[in-house]
Amino acid sequence: MFDEKESLEMLEGYSSHYNYDTSYMKNMLKDAPAAYETFEGFLPMASYSNKIKKDVFFVAQLTAMKNEDCGSCLQLIVDKAIEAGVDKNIIEDLMFNEGKKLDDELKDVHEFTLAVVSYEEVDKNLYDRMNWTYSKEIMVELSLAIASCKVFPTLKRVLNNFESCSLIKIKV
DSSP: OOOHHHHHHHHHHHHHHTTTTOOOHHOOOOOOOHHHHHHHHHHHHOOOOOOOHHHHHHHHHHHHHHHHHHHHHHHHHHHHHHHHHHOOOHHHHHHTTTTTTHHHHHHHHHHHHHHHHTTOOOOOHHHHHHHOOOOOOOHHHHHHHHHHHHHHHHHHHHHOOOGGGGGOOOOO
């Protein structure tokens, strides 16, 4: 059963742990509890990784979020990647060097994600390499990692929470 108080406590803990402004989610909870309950059911999708390697997961999420958001959502993914133990050189390369120094496997993930989030046709050779390298299960996990990055910046924009989407200096 949905518990608004428990949801608020979860948001406050998340905000405190990641230094992330959850005010837009708190407003959703206050203004439309039933809608927020549905949204809360989505949250596990944003971090679902069962078989996918953490570097692959976070290269996809960082690439997708960098395309979607220039501010706090991107910093949140950077912080989560660091917390998960992703090599800071990988994160820095994605944030400040367009992924140019990534190894071939991660470069493929980066380029694949860029094509997907930019609504470009994925090069057939790249698509073939991705499907040769990763199982169908991992490709599904990759699709969730990429797709979930659109949700949070979109919610903020729709709910007029632009100040939290403003340009910030990303810290790695």
